[in-house]
Amino acid sequence: MNRKAHIVCFSIALTALAALSGCSSSPSADEAKKAAPPPFKIQGKLRVLPLTGSTSDSALNGGGGSVFVWEGIQQYRLFSKRTANVIDGDQYIVEGIHAQKMIEEIGDVAGGKGGYPPLSSCERVVKTAWPGMSFEEVDVKASALRGRISRYPARPILLVTKILHVSAKKGDKPIVDKDEDLNIVTVPAEKQKALLISGVGVQPAPVWEPAGGTVSCKVIIGSDGKISELETGAQLCEAVPWSQFSYKPPVQGGKPVKVRTEVEVKYEPRK
Known part of the structure; x- marks a missing residue:
């Protein structure tokens, strides 16, 4: 399939990572150690879209389009600091x-009274990823980060420090979606549940929804029995570890198909 490449300005920070203290006070040695995780690394297909979202998204991203990287069904929103060219797809x-x-990892000393996520934690995240900024710039980006996470807490955000294009090797075949032309059949939730091989329908509640609850999530199951698409923007559905779910590969009339169904997931309250 032909693909038109889109080259956009995308910001990256090429500086080394450093864990810096919050504005109000210096963390203890234990806190500093907890607040400085190793860099998170991922490889996947980049998707570049025209800038979407609020003005705060633009402030956090330093301008340019909305950039995502995909790893299976999971997408990561990328935000960054300095400009580089990336190619859609x-x-x-x-x-x-x-x-x-x-x-x-930082935790919340206020016990959730200030809402999720704590602004002080967002400041620490921004300073760790992009050290050397002025207090004013940290304030702007930390506020933007907090706003984004509070709206979509289950959608992982990556503050980029390095980005490397993976060049195609000679002889590499293009990645083709083998399920693209398959028919989609609708299967009731209970009937599909009987075909579940692995995956747990009970999960611990996330930190941003400590009370938990039960959600019904609309999904597409691919011909390999794996969840290939999530058809809902409900954050508790997006938080489910769908890569752990596996079903008996769907077949109709002896031919592979895709299945549209619903999966009920219960989140147990945090203690």
């Missing part, structure tokens, strides 16, 4: 700070 290795993971 190409493979990249991206390294940086996974904002939600670091915020969870």
